[in-house]
Amino acid sequence: SQTIHQWPATLVQPVGSPLSLECTVEGTSNPNLYWYRQAAGRGLQLLFYSVGIGQISSEVPQNLSASRPQDRQFILSSKKLLLSDSGFYLCASQTGGFSYEQYFGPGTRLTVT
Protein backbone atom coordinates (compact mmCIF):
# COMPACT_ATOMS: atom_id res chain seq x y z
CA SER A 1 0.00 0.00 0.00
CA GLN A 2 0.96 3.64 -0.32
CA THR A 3 2.55 5.78 2.38
CA ILE A 4 1.94 9.51 2.38
CA HIS A 5 4.35 11.84 4.18
CA GLN A 6 3.42 15.38 5.12
CA TRP A 7 5.30 18.03 7.02
CA PRO A 8 5.27 19.93 9.18
CA ALA A 9 2.68 18.40 11.52
CA THR A 10 1.75 21.75 13.03
CA LEU A 11 2.45 25.29 11.98
CA VAL A 12 1.64 28.70 13.44
CA GLN A 13 2.14 31.56 11.02
CA PRO A 14 1.31 35.28 11.14
CA VAL A 15 -1.07 36.86 8.66
CA GLY A 16 0.75 37.93 5.53
CA SER A 17 3.54 35.38 5.82
CA PRO A 18 4.27 32.79 3.11
CA LEU A 19 3.39 29.11 3.32
CA SER A 20 4.85 25.92 1.92
CA LEU A 21 3.48 22.49 2.81
CA GLU A 22 5.03 19.43 1.27
CA CYS A 23 3.60 16.01 0.56
CA THR A 24 5.55 13.01 -0.75
CA VAL A 25 4.26 9.57 -1.65
CA GLU A 26 5.93 6.18 -1.41
CA GLY A 27 4.88 2.81 -2.71
CA THR A 28 3.28 3.78 -5.99
CA SER A 29 3.97 5.60 -9.23
CA ASN A 30 1.96 8.09 -11.28
CA PRO A 31 -0.64 8.68 -8.58
CA ASN A 32 -3.45 11.21 -8.64
CA LEU A 33 -2.66 13.63 -5.84
CA TYR A 34 -5.04 15.82 -3.81
CA TRP A 35 -4.92 18.63 -1.26
CA TYR A 36 -7.87 18.91 1.13
CA ARG A 37 -8.61 21.34 3.94
CA GLN A 38 -10.88 20.96 6.91
CA ALA A 39 -11.79 24.31 8.43
CA ALA A 40 -13.36 24.51 11.87
CA GLY A 41 -16.89 23.06 11.83
CA ARG A 42 -16.76 22.06 8.17
CA GLY A 43 -16.19 18.94 6.13
CA LEU A 44 -13.17 18.07 4.06
CA GLN A 45 -12.97 20.45 1.11
CA LEU A 46 -10.98 19.60 -2.00
CA LEU A 47 -8.55 22.42 -2.83
CA PHE A 48 -6.40 21.04 -5.67
CA TYR A 49 -5.84 17.83 -7.53
CA SER A 50 -3.19 16.68 -9.96
CA VAL A 51 -3.16 13.79 -12.43
CA GLY A 52 0.48 14.24 -13.43
CA ILE A 53 3.66 16.31 -13.16
CA GLY A 54 2.92 19.97 -13.74
CA GLN A 55 -0.84 19.36 -14.05
CA ILE A 56 -2.86 21.16 -11.38
CA SER A 57 -6.60 21.69 -11.15
CA SER A 58 -7.96 24.20 -8.68
CA GLU A 59 -11.35 23.61 -7.14
CA VAL A 60 -12.08 26.88 -5.40
CA PRO A 61 -10.78 30.42 -5.87
CA GLN A 62 -8.53 31.14 -2.94
CA ASN A 63 -5.28 32.46 -1.63
CA LEU A 64 -3.42 29.20 -2.21
CA SER A 65 -1.58 27.53 -5.08
CA ALA A 66 -0.23 24.05 -5.68
CA SER A 67 2.61 22.56 -7.68
CA ARG A 68 3.75 19.10 -8.62
CA PRO A 69 7.43 19.24 -9.53
CA GLN A 70 7.94 15.46 -9.36
CA ASP A 71 5.71 12.44 -9.83
CA ARG A 72 5.35 11.78 -6.10
CA GLN A 73 5.70 15.29 -4.69
CA PHE A 74 2.88 17.74 -4.20
CA ILE A 75 3.37 21.20 -2.68
CA LEU A 76 0.80 23.64 -1.32
CA SER A 77 1.85 27.28 -1.16
CA SER A 78 0.71 30.77 -0.40
CA LYS A 79 2.48 34.08 -0.84
CA LYS A 80 0.50 35.83 1.92
CA LEU A 81 -1.59 33.90 4.44
CA LEU A 82 -5.01 35.06 5.56
CA LEU A 83 -6.75 34.26 8.84
CA SER A 84 -9.26 32.19 6.84
CA ASP A 85 -6.45 29.87 5.70
CA SER A 86 -6.34 28.30 9.17
CA GLY A 87 -7.35 24.66 9.19
CA PHE A 88 -6.23 21.09 8.89
CA TYR A 89 -4.58 20.26 5.56
CA LEU A 90 -4.53 16.73 4.23
CA CYS A 91 -2.69 15.35 1.23
CA ALA A 92 -4.09 12.25 -0.46
CA SER A 93 -2.95 9.88 -3.16
CA GLN A 94 -4.92 7.55 -5.39
CA THR A 95 -3.73 5.04 -7.95
CA GLY A 96 -5.75 2.93 -10.30
CA GLY A 97 -9.32 3.36 -11.42
CA PHE A 98 -12.02 5.46 -9.86
CA SER A 99 -13.10 2.61 -7.61
CA TYR A 100 -9.84 2.60 -5.69
CA GLU A 101 -9.57 4.36 -2.35
CA GLN A 102 -7.53 7.45 -1.60
CA TYR A 103 -4.76 7.17 0.95
CA PHE A 104 -4.27 10.11 3.26
CA GLY A 105 -1.23 11.61 4.91
CA PRO A 106 -1.07 12.55 8.61
CA GLY A 107 -2.02 16.16 7.94
CA THR A 108 -0.76 19.61 8.91
CA ARG A 109 -2.57 21.78 11.45
CA LEU A 110 -2.12 25.39 10.30
CA THR A 111 -3.02 28.29 12.58
CA VAL A 112 -2.79 31.76 11.12
CA THR A 113 -2.57 34.43 13.83
Added chain:
Amino acid sequence: ILNVEQSPQSLHVQEGDSTNFTCSFPSSNFYALHWYRWETAKSPEALFVMTLNGDEKKKGRISATLNTKEGYSYLYIKGSQPEDSATYLCAFRGSNYKLTFGKGTLLTVNP
Protein backbone atom coordinates in the same frame (compact mmCIF):
# COMPACT_ATOMS: atom_id res chain seq x y z
CA ILE B 1 -22.40 22.05 -6.04
CA LEU B 2 -22.73 18.43 -4.93
CA ASN B 3 -24.50 17.82 -1.64
CA VAL B 4 -23.33 14.92 0.52
CA GLU B 5 -25.15 14.76 3.84
CA GLN B 6 -24.37 12.59 6.83
CA SER B 7 -26.59 11.96 9.82
CA PRO B 8 -26.52 12.08 12.69
CA GLN B 9 -23.79 14.65 13.20
CA SER B 10 -22.74 12.90 16.42
CA LEU B 11 -23.70 9.78 18.31
CA HIS B 12 -22.97 8.45 21.79
CA VAL B 13 -23.48 4.73 22.44
CA GLN B 14 -22.57 2.26 25.15
CA GLU B 15 -20.04 -0.50 24.61
CA GLY B 16 -21.81 -3.49 23.10
CA ASP B 17 -24.54 -1.46 21.39
CA SER B 18 -25.03 -1.77 17.67
CA THR B 19 -25.38 1.45 15.72
CA ASN B 20 -25.82 2.79 12.23
CA PHE B 21 -25.58 6.08 10.40
CA THR B 22 -26.54 7.44 7.01
CA CYS B 23 -24.88 9.08 4.04
CA SER B 24 -27.07 10.77 1.39
CA PHE B 25 -25.64 11.69 -2.01
CA PRO B 26 -26.76 12.65 -5.52
CA SER B 27 -28.37 9.75 -7.38
CA SER B 28 -27.17 10.99 -10.78
CA ASN B 29 -23.66 10.61 -12.27
CA PHE B 30 -22.79 8.11 -9.56
CA TYR B 31 -19.49 6.28 -9.81
CA ALA B 32 -18.49 5.25 -6.28
CA LEU B 33 -19.22 5.84 -2.63
CA HIS B 34 -16.34 5.74 -0.15
CA TRP B 35 -16.44 5.28 3.63
CA TYR B 36 -13.54 6.38 5.83
CA ARG B 37 -12.82 6.20 9.54
CA TRP B 38 -10.93 9.17 10.96
CA GLU B 39 -9.52 8.85 14.44
CA THR B 40 -8.20 11.88 16.26
CA ALA B 41 -4.55 12.62 15.43
CA LYS B 42 -4.47 10.00 12.68
CA SER B 43 -5.03 9.92 8.92
CA PRO B 44 -8.44 8.99 7.54
CA GLU B 45 -8.48 5.24 6.93
CA ALA B 46 -10.40 3.73 4.03
CA LEU B 47 -13.13 1.30 5.09
CA PHE B 48 -15.09 0.57 1.91
CA VAL B 49 -15.39 1.60 -1.69
CA MET B 50 -18.80 0.73 -3.11
CA THR B 51 -19.73 0.99 -6.76
CA LEU B 52 -22.82 -1.12 -7.51
CA ASN B 53 -26.41 -0.56 -6.46
CA GLY B 54 -27.25 -3.11 -3.78
CA ASP B 55 -23.59 -3.57 -2.77
CA GLU B 56 -23.04 -4.83 0.75
CA LYS B 57 -19.55 -4.87 2.19
CA LYS B 58 -18.25 -6.08 5.52
CA LYS B 59 -15.03 -5.70 7.48
CA GLY B 60 -15.13 -7.35 10.89
CA ARG B 61 -17.99 -5.78 12.87
CA ILE B 62 -18.49 -2.99 10.36
CA SER B 63 -20.67 -3.30 7.29
CA ALA B 64 -22.16 -0.98 4.71
CA THR B 65 -24.97 -1.02 2.17
CA LEU B 66 -25.52 1.07 -0.94
CA ASN B 67 -28.63 2.28 -2.77
CA THR B 68 -27.59 4.36 -5.78
CA LYS B 69 -31.13 4.79 -7.14
CA GLU B 70 -32.31 6.66 -4.07
CA GLY B 71 -28.89 8.05 -3.15
CA TYR B 72 -28.06 6.68 0.27
CA SER B 73 -25.64 4.39 2.06
CA TYR B 74 -25.81 3.00 5.59
CA LEU B 75 -22.85 2.12 7.77
CA TYR B 76 -23.48 -0.40 10.56
CA ILE B 77 -21.31 -1.23 13.55
CA LYS B 78 -22.24 -4.34 15.49
CA GLY B 79 -21.29 -4.57 19.15
CA SER B 80 -19.54 -1.19 19.34
CA GLN B 81 -16.21 -1.03 21.19
CA PRO B 82 -14.44 2.04 22.60
CA GLU B 83 -11.81 1.70 19.86
CA ASP B 84 -14.57 2.29 17.30
CA SER B 85 -14.77 5.89 18.52
CA ALA B 86 -13.93 8.07 15.53
CA THR B 87 -15.44 10.30 12.88
CA TYR B 88 -16.93 8.29 10.02
CA LEU B 89 -16.80 10.06 6.67
CA CYS B 90 -18.53 9.20 3.45
CA ALA B 91 -17.47 10.58 0.09
CA PHE B 92 -19.22 10.61 -3.28
CA ARG B 93 -17.34 10.15 -6.51
CA GLY B 94 -18.98 11.19 -9.75
CA SER B 95 -17.52 10.82 -13.23
CA ASN B 96 -14.25 12.60 -12.45
CA TYR B 97 -11.23 12.30 -10.19
CA LYS B 98 -12.78 14.09 -7.26
CA LEU B 99 -14.34 12.99 -4.00
CA THR B 100 -16.99 15.15 -2.32
CA PHE B 101 -17.03 14.49 1.42
CA GLY B 102 -19.80 14.77 3.94
CA LYS B 103 -19.12 16.46 7.28
CA GLY B 104 -18.95 13.11 9.05
CA THR B 105 -20.62 11.39 11.96
CA LEU B 106 -18.68 11.56 15.24
CA LEU B 107 -19.16 8.28 17.12
CA THR B 108 -18.27 8.03 20.80
CA VAL B 109 -18.46 4.59 22.42
CA ASN B 110 -18.54 4.72 26.20
CA PRO B 111 -17.04 1.77 28.11
